[in-house]
Amino acid sequence: MRREFWESRKLSTGKVRGIVIGYMIAFLLATTWPGAMLFSKSEPLVMGLPFSLFFIAALILIALALLALLYLSETRSPD
């Protein structure tokens, strides 16, 4: 079901790899100098966590979703 969904969206393996690599570069830029300075404030509290901590947690969650997508795309049967 899920597999057919992604195939219908025509996300090629190469494209998914590109998205994941691009996201990882964005992750690196957003968590190190100078990108991290934009997100280094502690307010507002989101779900009880300071903004900087929540922001990192959100980045990790998105990474998790993208990695799952990468896995589906790398292991699906060749078209």
Add this chain to the structure above:
Amino acid sequence: MERWQIIAAVITAYLIITLAIGLFSGRRASKSVAGYVAGDRDFGLLVMYFVLGASIFSAFAFLGGPGWAYSRGAAAFYILCYGVLGIVPYFFLGPKAAALGRKFGYVTQAQLICGRFPSRALSLMIAVLTVLAFIPYITLQMRGAGIVIEAVTEGNVPLWAGALVAYGIVLIYVLFSGVAAVGWTNTFQGLFMLTIAWTLGLYLPISLYGGVGEMFTRIMAERPELLTLPGLTASGEPWSWGGYSSAIIVSAVGLMMWPHLFMKAFTARSDNTLRQTVVLFPTFQLFLIPVFLIGFAGVLYPDSPSSADFILPFMILNAELPAIVVGLFCAGALSASMSTGDSLMHAAAAVTVEDGIKPFRDMSDEARRRLIQVLVVVVGAIAYGFAVAESVSLVVLLLTAYGIICQLAPPIVAAMYWDRATTTGVIAGFAAGSGTAAFFFLTGYFGNDLRPFDLHEGMLGLLIHLPVLIGVSLVTQPQPNAHQASFTQAV
């Protein structure tokens, strides 16, 4: 029965269960080096997940993580950042290394590097540097176990005895069952410490402050500097962005290059198991958040422990919990230490034999497996010696260990992906990178910090390593096509 005796009884029960699992898991493993070091290449997803998870949930994360959050605030967030960055390349590197392992019979990463770049000197250099990097790491795990036991038994079981008992047990199951024991005990310990991290991480802020949000609101009002990136240094000064950022980069590059982790590519049952492990790995990063909350809960607590590393047992003991619950929490902290320590001791011994000795002396499979077992004891004894002889410089050494370990990344990537890389280029790059890292570490250690922008010495090493590797490779004779293609074209 006194309170500390109940706690000790719970910990003893936990240790016995761990030992039983460790001994039981080795029954089926073959008596070969491949069986002892690579688990006959038959680890499934559950075990692989917790083996990698244990690497994150080491004594460093379980005691050091809350300690950092407590004393250095947002600086601890760097630990969250590097895991995802570090694991993703393994999605591709892991299955490829596994394929080469099956093809050529590799069980260590130096064998892979030296398979492509044949050089006994390189193999020895890698073996010596990895073992040097391992010793402080193992020592820290042992001290962690000793610290927890000493703290919760109110000093009735001193650090040396606690570390001895916990690691005596680790030694027995590693000797008996090899990597199979590491895998299955890590699974048990992983489940255990996750439960504990979440319970305690949520319980403490709620019971002390009325909620996580309330806790941070108060910290923001009273200690705002703690919650602003990049946090503070150990001495309480604001940390530099250069130090924070390069710590993330070096740890990300080094993460999967630790031999005890990289070598697990050779233990996985299938490539898909490896890929699934990578996909699920970020969940362990999220599990670190409650561990940080434990540390933050201590910030405004009226009393303080003797050192920041004691904050976790300190908060547990002060939370007015029943003795059995305290015992379970401490068993969780012990799990964190032991599940990393067993893997480290096992890998250090395997690397010494397979990369440091085997290239120079012909030995039978049986003799090598025996020698690895002897060396597990030797490595354990050396680390134990350091662990009981109080020494502050070990934490500094561990940070430097990452500087050495991340120098393994360029040779690994070159071996598997770059057709034009040559043996001379790789040796020159590795020597230059490690030398640079060692130079900046030593000058800093002796009081004359020469590092630009407070950058981690491992990163400075990489900045020298890469151009030397590429430059020297390009001016030396290319490798024969058939040889390099059997590596770069594999899979």
